[in-house]
Amino acid sequence: MLAALVAALVVPLAVAAAPAAAPAAPIAPVVGAEESLGYPIASRVLSQDQSQGVDAEGRPQAYWVTAGNPETPGMFQATDLRSGEVVFAERLPAGVNSWASTFSAADGTVYFGMVEGQLYSWTPGDDAVTALGVPYPGEGIWRLAAAPDGVIYGGTYPGGELFSYDPTTGAFTNHGQAVPGETYARALAVDDESVWVGTQPRARLTRFDRATGQFHQVALPAQYETHEVVYDMTLARDYLLLRVQPSNDLLVYDTVTGEFVDIVPRISGRAISPPDPAGKHVYFRIASVGVVAYDLDTLTYTPVGWAPNAFPGTWAWVDLDDPAMPGLSLAMTYYYGRIYIWNPQTHAARYIGEDDLQGAPNSITALGVGPDGAVYVGAFLSPPGMARFDPATGATTLLAGAGQVEGFGTYGDHLVFGRYPNAGLLDFDTTRPWSMGTNPGPAATIGGEQDRPQSFAQVGDLIAVGSVPKSGRLGGALSLWDPATGEVVTHRNVVPDQSVVSVAARDGLVYGGTSVNGGYGIDPVATEAELFVADPATGEVLSSIVPVPGGRAVNGLTFDADGMLWGVSDGTLFTYDPATRSVTRAEQLFPSSTSMYGHDRHLVFRGDGYLYVTSSGSLWRVDPESWAVTRLASSGVASLASDGAGNLYYSRGAALYRWNFALRPQPVCDVTVTGPHAGPVTVQAGTTCLDGASIDGPVQVSPGAVLVAEDSAVRGPVRAVGAGGVQLDGVTVTGPLSVTGAVGGVWIDGTTVDGPVELVSNTGGTTVDGLTVTGPLSCTGNEPLPVLEDLDVAGPVAGQCKEA
Template sequence: MTRLHRSSLAAVAAALVLSLTAPMADAVTDPQPRPAASAPIVGAEESLGYPIESRVLSQDQSQGVDAEGRPQAYWVTAGNDVTPGMFQVTDLRSGEVVFGERLPAGAHSWASTFNTANGTVYFAMTSGEMYSWTPGDDAVTALGVPFPGEGIWRLDAAPDGVVYGGTYPGGLLFSYDPATGEFADHGQAVPGETYARALEADDESVWVGTQPRARLTRFDRGTGQFHQVALPAQYETHEVVYDMTLARDYLLLRVQPSNDLLVYDTSSGEFVNIVPGISGRAISPPDPAGKYVYFRISAQGVVAYDLDTHTYAPIGWGPNAFPGTWAWIDLDHPDFPGLSLAMTYYYGRIYVWNPTTKKTLYIGEGDLQGAPNSITALGSGPDGAVYVGAFLSPPGMARFDPADDSTTLLAGAGQVEGFGTYGEHLVFGRYPNAGLLDFDTTRPWSMGTNPGPPATIAGEQDRPQAFAQVGDLMAVGSVPKSGRLGGALSLWDPATGEVVTHRNVVPDQSVVSLAERDGLLYGGTSINGGYGIDPVATEAELFVADPDTGTVLHRLVPVPGGRAVNGLTFDADGTLWGVSDGTLFTYDPATRSVTRAEQLFPRTANMYGHDRHLVFRGDGYLYVTSSGSLWRVDPQSWAATRLASSGVASLALDEKGDLYYARGAALYRWNFSLRPQPVCDVTVSGPHAGPLRATAGTTCLDGASVDGPVQVSPGAVLVAEDSAVRGPVRAIGAGGVQLDSVTVTGPVSVTGAVGGVWIDGTTVDGPVELLSNSGGTTVSGLTVTGPLSCTGNEPPPVLENVDVDGPVTGQCREA
């Protein structure tokens, strides 16, 4: 008996047609020979679950009372692309969650208000849906999508019960009358402003704050007219009026990015005070005596602002949280006599302070339900791990280790927009405010120390998305802040924290992809700027820049009409590959010209090209995420094969050569060691008397017992699992053959298969011939009573733990 034992199949199976020692994304090998255009799919998709399994994030909150006067907090905890958001209610006296319902539609909400006129909470989603719930109801009431194409970004209820809302991208002010169930469109609050971002309604007026330019306007409820109010001159270039509170005759509004609090006297039409740099979103309503409002300043904690003297002082209460909403509540508890001040925090936490006893109360988020966090970016780490950034991520980012398939949460990372590497360091860009962080992967993660405090890109930048190492520096491509055009190419020295920023290297466009070659930077742009502003450019560009000066040496439009030039990567010959709106192109740096461009994928575009990744593996193929799918492209023939679909985005490569991508909040791996999962056209189970012929498509034997020969015709696929065949198995020119835990009484012959041949855990009482198969051949745990012959297979077969009672010849003897 001949026994053949080889190294672990898991480590070598993909070597059928692939090298598993592929370089990282920016380095490319050029193996010989290159694959044929007709080569079959190798590998299969694996779901790796949710890297950030659950988080509680309620971007906006409100507070109210039930019919018995019990105070409640209202949350709309964020969902993701698969899981809608969830409306939940906390009873502040008991600390219990007393109601919860997963919504039928909508993932994110920035709009919630409690209507004191009818005791109902109203909330709306950024995708446009609006809902209501009255304490005691068994279910949320859907009010529809009042303005298709408009997301709802803020709500406020007037004293008479009419609910007002603001939208994006139209910047509309609208109203909903609960008495009639009718919506009314009052038009764009401020001409040209795309977000109606802050609202405060009283009996006569609705005050509206806007974004992407901080503007204030008053809507006269009687006449239906808007009257703009000029902010102090120093706020002319501010980005947003974010929060407002009416207290007596004063309108208190917070503006970004300074976070200054402006106090506007609505009776005189003058700004009477400015409080610099408050912390958090909300300003409280006046206290029961009407003398004080409360807000937070990071260095002082919560302060009381005197509406008579326009001075403020700390109250000795410093919750470690940004206020999301405030309310005066009755806890009906001796330690909290009268009314106490309750503050909610968007991570689902509640803090309460009593002005008489100075007692405090904390209610945590443990009973609230969250949802997995949507993935924003993937990166290949120098330590062999895959790093995962997520949307508005309070837990942090995730580190997935392919060595043991474990996931570790790295707390405090924030929303990551892009990754890069140098040496043993992982670098990443964070939204908002374009923070750049440097993590030494050889040392433990400790936010604030490793990585240390972020460096910041100047020039009104917000989203650092693209990274490329050039010498000792990291080049960074970024997208500007909301309402701004003109991204930047920045050169960051992680050792010193110095950042040199070159804005508008391509006028009015953002820099969303980068690659380096021979000391020069190659960048791709998006015609879009930050959210809330329309592009003025019409076609995305490819540029070449000198990193020493930031000078653009060459620019062109690689794909006419393209809105974003997505991932860029070089092959071993120095050709630059890129994709734009579904068109793959190549660029010759020597001639500075596009040498080929073909629309290989469906033509789609997004704001910045988040499916912008291209990588070469050691198998000679180019792998691309585009148009919501993962593609394999033969760089010789440009034949494209779709490997995975349905919302695929981002792309990373591990050291073994497997690919990682995202769908919403879930992480997936294209594992080249796995067998492709077949879709069966014909399935045979149980007893089958007589011959069986697979003539076309995929024929599956699942727990079958075939009493007769099995013949596989050219192009057809046979997949047999946990089955028995009493007779020969012969395949000529098959599309693929898989025998998994099969007993064959008779010879097995597979000749000229163009798809993969997999034989695993199978016993054959007869000779086995594997001849001239071109789709890759893997044999593991095969027991043969008879000879084993392997000839002319390309690539050569991979064998492990094969026991043969007979001669072994050809490639099988050599393996």
């Protein structure tokens, strides 16, 4: 990078527990530039929650809030079930994801909330969505339900609160935390008298009395005491039907007697239908059977012969006004934007796909480079799969079925990765075609209530895996996975109450970094993250220390060529000597920041001798000798991977970027000269750019200064001594060209010199591509060696240029 820019980006060092500082070393100029590679998963239709209703004419509609990404808000869309057409679509002003949508029959309006806290409404026929504000800043909206009288109830996270909104007055009321200590109000069902609330991270059920404003907790059957969440609820006659996770059992509660009267094991989906028009049956899906009709009189179910390959998001009884589907049909939405409809009289079925819905690029969750040299990209709740980017061709391929990838690793020719939820471990042989189910085969699973396999390191024939537990749980794990057999040995709480978010391996031992956080929905009890050393044969922790006092996560670990372990914790870089098991140096080089699970945890040593780190939303270069640090890229940088050519890959939201060391840095011009200029040009400091200039005189570049010349002519000599950088692109020089002792990059492209050319003792990298010289060319003492292409030299060629 150019000297002026480098100077602006050098971060002051705040030394903690470091030896006496040596005299400041000069900051080497940056080589390379950022390159945007676009969106690996360019469009994804995902609506985590849905609802169904009717317009003023009674035409049935399905409502979606398709997810956005950090750069693109979510989008509200409505599908007409009779025509299959999307009849309304609007990109929202704010909010990315929605798990809360409900249609109120009382006023014919759909209400939806965002996990970022916004509440919106739309009435069919309106020209635009109505923003109702952010009722409770800091609280995301995670479920909505409409009462028969039109009052809208909502559940929140992280407060686990129940609130209501009265559309007639516009008033919000906070009714407090539904169940003490529960952070998610995750499921709601409402009638005239009560609001039933299901919670997470512990599956609890409570009834809110709408008249008195009091909560009354209902104990679930004893076998569900340790369950994680009450996820879905439907009121049917006097019964409350609720699905609990992780068993996915359906519990049937008699609201009159206060007893649980039936349990249906392992149903599939996120919803149970409302009662049919006769009030006799509700419908739900069982994966091995298909859709079943559940008889509310006998509490038994019967398959109906309809088996859509999707689990239900919402159900509704709809009038299609179609003789082929008479009366009311049962419509089911699926969160990938699909609609399945079945008629109980004729058993006819209809399908409406997601093609007309608008999605958004999918947010990147993890990056890794496989043994095949390809860059693999995992994404959030990814229905398209994960992406494979080929650096050689620039082509991106979607690999279907991967799910949400939390982390990558390798062994031999295999890429391994961890999937959320339920901590699946998958093994892909990169020498064979991708075929989900066979390559990779069925997932191995980490036990011990783990959910997110974050980090991977090979140790012997095993893969060490660090993981984060399920929602509402503390205590991550170090697992040893044998991909050849599928066996997984899990050691939970290797550091009590902390998750394992980074691992490295050397000399038969595993080194792990922890986070004080557990799964979402629970506060940490530990206060400082640790670095531990473990024996993979037994899982025994041989030693453990706090590498950075006060640090809440040891976000990344890597070994250098000499066996020193480097790590980063909350913006502090540290080194750890495995021989003495002690921290040898620690300095806060980056702004203090931490993340719960992952993106802020990457360190890469490159062949140029530098350490590259993603931390606090930026990509940094660190000199491991002087610990001088330079920011290369900023504004939301996350993840980090390096390909075989040494280029670095990172993400911002849904976009993939490459720091390409073969690209020339982009200049920031302090002075720009254009058009005719009579007399000499002396670049004394900063960056001077010649852009379409015609210089009638010599050009001199002083030590530390930078010259960038494009599409220009110089009638006179060009000399640079100790320059911060020299770039000549499409330049004609009438006279000698001499660049000596440049500490920044020297780039000469498409340039003609009528005279001798000397390139001497330049240390910032020298690249010459397309140079025509009417005199001699001499290159000596340049380190690294010059990169030369397409030379046309009339005179003698000497030194390194001749050797190249």
